[in-house]
Amino acid sequence: MKDFEPKIIGFLCTWCSYAGADLAGTSRIQYPSNIRIIRVMCSGRVNPMFVVNALQQGADGVLIGGCHPGDCHYQHGNYQARRRITMMKKLLEFLGIEPDRVRMTWVSAAEGRKFAQVIEEVTEDIRKLGPMKQVRRKNEW
Amino acid sequence: MVDQKELINAVKETVSREDVRYIVGYEEGTYGFETAPSFAYTSDDARKFIFNPLCTKNLVVYPILEEKLPLKREEQEDDRKIGIVVKGCDSRALVQILQEKGLKRENLVLIGIPCTGVVNTKKIKDKFPNQTEYTDVKEEKNHYVFSIEESVQKIPKKELLADVCKECEYPNPVIFDILIGEETEVETEPTYIEVREFEEKSLSEKWEYWKKHFENCIRCYACREACPLCYCKTCMADFLDPQWIRRSVDLSENTAWNIMRAFHLAGRCVSCGECERACPAEIPLMKLNKVLEKEIRELYDYTAGLDPEEKTLFGTFNPDDPEEFIM
Numbered sequence: 001m002k003d004f005e006p007k008i009i010g011f012l013c014t015w016c017s018y019a020g021a022d023l024a025g026t027s028r029i030q031y032p033s034n035i036r037i038i039r040v041m042c043s044g045r046v047n048p049m050f051v052v053n054a055l056q057q058g059a060d061g062v063l064i065g066g067c068h069p070g071d072c073h074y075q076h077g078n079y080q081a082r083r084r085i086t087m088m089k090k091l092l093e094f095l096g097i098e099p100d101r102v103r104m105t106w107v108s109a110a111e112g113r114k115f116a117q118v119i120e121e122v123t124e125d126i127r128k129l130g131p132m133k134q135v136r137r138k139n140e141w
Numbered sequence: 142m143v144d145q146k147e148l149i150n151a152v153k154e155t156v157s158r159e160d161v162r163y164i165v166g167y168e169e170g171t172y173g174f175e176t177a178p179s180f181a182y183t184s185d186d187a188r189k190f191i192f193n194p195l196c197t198k199n200l201v202v203y204p205i206l207e208e209k210l211p212l213k214r215e216e217q218e219d220d221r222k223i224g225i226v227v228k229g230c231d232s233r234a235l236v237q238i239l240q241e242k243g244l245k246r247e248n249l250v251l252i253g254i255p256c257t258g259v260v261n262t263k264k265i266k267d268k269f270p271n272q273t274e275y276t277d278v279k280e281e282k283n284h285y286v287f288s289i290e291e292s293v294q295k296i297p298k299k300e301l302l303a304d305v306c307k308e309c310e311y312p313n314p315v316i317f318d319i320l321i322g323e324e325t326e327v328e329t330e331p332t333y334i335e336v337r338e339f340e341e342k343s344l345s346e347k348w349e350y351w352k353k354h355f356e357n358c359i360r361c362y363a364c365r366e367a368c369p370l371c372y373c374k375t376c377m378a379d380f381l382d383p384q385w386i387r388r389s390v391d392l393s394e395n396t397a398w399n400i401m402r403a404f405h406l407a408g409r410c411v412s413c414g415e416c417e418r419a420c421p422a423e424i425p426l427m428k429l430n431k432v433l434e435k436e437i438r439e440l441y442d443y444t445a446g447l448d449p450e451e452k453t454l455f456g457t458f459n460p461d462d463p464e465e466f467i468m
């Protein structure tokens with residue numbers, strides 16, 4: 001059997017995490033190509049339903065990246081995202097869906113190295129969890 | 142026990158006020174152990190009003206469900222008050238709506254009733270399956286008294302009490318204009334024992350449990366319609382673009398719907414138990430609401446529906462919120 005390569009969707013905030021990913025790229029730091037990045041204006045933009053829909057439609061994990069606490073371009077978007085994602089993880093755990101499939105990270109625009117490390121860690125964790133089984137959408141017709 | 146006469150008099154008095162349009166309360170139902178919502182427009186209508194342990198429904202949905210027809214030319218909007226008969230949990234749902242500015246306090250008259258717990262109608266129906274006519278239930282100390290066909294039956298309160306009422310912290314209305322009867326003493330602190338026991342299980346056991354239930358879900362959205370706090374004009378489940386949830390009834394979409402429903406009530410649910418009561422597939426929806434309530438209490442020390450001036454859970458934040466999981 002072929003080795004399992006996880007698909008990870010990354011919602012990165014345009015001001016910090018996305019710039020951090022950009023820096024990792026321009027600094028030629030190697031990191032796993034399992035992440036598919038979606039740029040959002042703020043981590044507070046991430047509706048928890050984005051996470052559920054991503055898991056339904058083929059993602060094995062979701063990473064949400066925002067600015068460090070206090071650094072949000074919109075003052076408090078990341079604080080609000082933090083509360084929402086915390087509750088989402090608790091709910092998923094209660095339902096029996098591995099909460100580690102949903103990860104959150106603070107990466108600033110200067111942390112290209114940290115971004116690469118985070119992606120490596122997340123990819124390894126999700127590789128261990130295996131493919132998402134519970135809520136995968138069936139496209140049968 | 143609430144004095145029937147006192148309730149009727151209070152309703153009569155309130156509805157005859159000039160600034161009150163109508164009052165929503167309970168009346169005898171037409172079948173078995175069901176009560177029905179009753180609308181009093183005149184003081185004469187107030188005769189029908191009752192209150193007993195069968196009055197399970199949360200009437201707070203009515204002022205929001207009310208259809209507002211477009212005004213005719215030169216017609217003035219009827220901005221008279223609406224009266225509602227509220228129990229403890231109903232009043233908390235109302236506080237939550239006031240917090241979110243869904244209704245205005247000055248448009249409401251609240252007749253508060255200190256509640257001693259309502260019954261689980263499903264359990265009664267199992268006990269008396271052949272009862273087709275409306276039957277009154279009285280509460281006497283720790284028993285419910287049924288008088289069916291000239292025989293009187295006493296059943297211990299514990300057997301029939303609704304699950305949500307067993308750990309009720311706020312049986313007395315939080316806000317009211319008129320209070321009927323004496324305040325109930327609060328005995329219990331919530332232990333969340335059911336939720337805690339369930340949390341001990343392994344992930345696969347938990348998923349097996351929910352999978353079984355979510356496969357039964359027929360997506361009738363009765364839980365949404367019965368919930369006093371699901372009052373969005375367009376529910377996200379009805380959106381077509383973006384379509385958050387597909388219409389097909391299968392495990393994946395049912396799970397997404399149930400996650401969404403529970404999540405949209407996080408920090409708002411007041412544990413009235415209407416969703417579970419309305420569910421035809423008997424999905425234990427209150428478990429989902431309760432676990433979020435418990436986590437929110439532990440993490441953020443927040444309880445929904447206590448102070449109309451307070452801000453909502455997800456509308457506020459604390460820089461020191463826990464964040465162990467963040468990398």
